[in-house]
Amino acid sequence: MHGSICPLWLLLLVTILACTTPVIGSSAQCTSFTIPHLEGAALLGTTYFKVNERVNISNLYSAIDTDTLPAFCRVELVITTNATANSSALTELWLPDDWNGRFLAAGQGGLAGGVDVADLGFIAIQQGFAGVSTDTGHSSDADDGTWAGPGNDNAIIDFGWRALHLSVITGKEVVKGYYGRSATKAYYIGCSTGGRQGLKEVQMFPDDFDGVVVGSPANWMSHLMSWSVHISLNVLPTTSPRFMTPAIWSDVIHPEVLRQCDGLDGLQDGIINDPRSCSFRPETLACRPGQNTSTCLTLPQIHALHRIFADYFETNQTYIFGPYYPGGETAYPDGLVGATSFPLPQNWMRFFVLNDTEWTMDEYNASIPRICEEVNPGQADAVNPNITVFVGPSHGGKILQYVGWADQLISPGNSIHYYESVHAFMQAETGRDIDEFYRLFTVPGMNHCRAPADVFVQDGFGANAFGGAGQAASGMPPISLDAQHNILAALVEWVEHEEAPSTLTAAYYNNNNVTAGVNFTRPLCKFPASLRFVGGNSNDAASFECVT
Numbered sequence: 001m002h003g004s005i006c007p008l009w010l011l012l013l014v015t016i017l018a019c020t021t022p023v024i025g026s027s028a029q030c031t032s033f034t035i036p037h038l039e040g041a042a043l044l045g046t047t048y049f050k051v052n053e054r055v056n057i058s059n060l061y062s063a064i065d066t067d068t069l070p071a072f073c074r075v076e077l078v079i080t081t082n083a084t085a086n087s088s089a090l091t092e093l094w095l096p097d098d099w100n101g102r103f104l105a106a107g108q109g110g111l112a113g114g115v116d117v118a119d120l121g122f123i124a125i126q127q128g129f130a131g132v133s134t135d136t137g138h139s140s141d142a143d144d145g146t147w148a149g150p151g152n153d154n155a156i157i158d159f160g161w162r163a164l165h166l167s168v169i170t171g172k173e174v175v176k177g178y179y180g181r182s183a184t185k186a187y188y189i190g191c192s193t194g195g196r197q198g199l200k201e202v203q204m205f206p207d208d209f210d211g212v213v214v215g216s217p218a219n220w221m222s223h224l225m226s227w228s229v230h231i232s233l234n235v236l237p238t239t240s241p242r243f244m245t246p247a248i249w250s251d252v253i254h255p256e257v258l259r260q261c262d263g264l265d266g267l268q269d270g271i272i273n274d275p276r277s278c279s280f281r282p283e284t285l286a287c288r289p290g291q292n293t294s295t296c297l298t299l300p301q302i303h304a305l306h307r308i309f310a311d312y313f314e315t316n317q318t319y320i321f322g323p324y325y326p327g328g329e330t331a332y333p334d335g336l337v338g339a340t341s342f343p344l345p346q347n348w349m350r351f352f353v354l355n356d357t358e359w360t361m362d363e364y365n366a367s368i369p370r371i372c373e374e375v376n377p378g379q380a381d382a383v384n385p386n387i388t389v390f391v392g393p394s395h396g397g398k399i400l401q402y403v404g405w406a407d408q409l410i411s412p413g414n415s416i417h418y419y420e421s422v423h424a425f426m427q428a429e430t431g432r433d434i435d436e437f438y439r440l441f442t443v444p445g446m447n448h449c450r451a452p453a454d455v456f457v458q459d460g461f462g463a464n465a466f467g468g469a470g471q472a473a474s475g476m477p478p479i480s481l482d483a484q485h486n487i488l489a490a491l492v493e494w495v496e497h498e499e500a501p502s503t504l505t506a507a508y509y510n511n512n513n514v515t516a517g518v519n520f521t522r523p524l525c526k527f528p529a530s531l532r533f534v535g536g537n538s539n540d541a542a543s544f545e546c547v548t
Ligand SMILES: *[C@@H]1O[C@H](CO)[C@@H](O)[C@H](O)[C@H]1NC(C)=O
Pocket: 056, 058, 065
């Protein structure tokens, strides 16, 4: 064929084909699309959405209702995860007409239970990625663990790692079939359980992604779930003299935390830039004789706070998990240390680990972390520090991680612990500098991920919008999609142009809602650096610097 001239009949044929084959990225192509023959995957349907058409889709786990998206094709699949057991997962691909050539998987939160349609829309489609997300093999809200059985091992494995991995493999083929070419690069974004899923992929299937954005990962489930129960028991039951009401947390403890800790970063602004620099002393709030106990702390409460703000070591000096860091007191008055309304850890113990549907938190004992580690349901733990294949020269993978300093659902200490374990391992085994492939950014004042408002009540006060998972979907998109303000774009720059981010810039919107306007911008520092005010307009990111 080389050098030959196209005969006229071939040109004619090409013209006819072009007229009868729908244009890639069009309504006709979407509705007539049939997935390539793939073992273990079946098409449930396709739906085309025109630009700015209303997209109103919900499942038990996630919802989207907007008319702001570019045009895309929604492809719904069922993926067989174990043919013998007839177990399966629901997976969706959202394929934009105006494709940037890249693949993006979006992860989950809590115990999952539905395709993350919110992030498919507000991250993948909004930024031109071909997006994939899976329900991880069961349909439920994020706190529900009853689907796990006990004893529903295939569903537990699907949640642990299998459904996402198979969805990625299948999803890449679907993308290729739809656009007629493979994605140039594959990315991942997720927070909480989503962070765990990202790290699990890095450790177990290093070829799946070129780069992952990992937010406050639940990657040490065996320890996290034990810690969640353990730390709650410092104040429970609600009738105990140790218990502190939401009002005590927000109106008594939080102001004292700010009094002791806020100014250390050079600015008294209600945000503790680095809580590691402050060791909070609750005894300053001790009740004086005759004082009204809604305005001060009793001795049992002070002892409980000492335990809550300290690192946890079990009786045998085994490290369990990080502590609460001072600053997040207003965020989860009904969260872990209120725990009356947070069923997830108890569900985990009941349905995943102990196989005892009657188990309650007060039955916790010091052997539970070890039992959790031994069972490790669905191999959900993602704590292997050996990521040499993912980051090795033949793959060149990158990890961008973030965590809110005020996260009280998954201690920031956990992010630091895993990061440091990789740091030590890679240094010893390969001599490589972790900075070349793994960077962790800390977010002053931010709580857990900035999850959708229907899951958690508040998300803290601080510059907390920077393109993380679930953020745009809950009314706080990054102020710009460029690499300085949008963590996914920063990852793409790093993977594709070797431009590694040294800082990010995040925004605080009044009421954590973009419609209320930007209040201030701040840099996010790369661990272990912390943020300091250097003078000038405190609403401007340029008035701050990261110092180590
Ligand atoms: C979206 O769908 C839900 C129910 O599925 C409905 O209650 C709601 O009104 C819809 N929103 C719009 C704007 O149509």
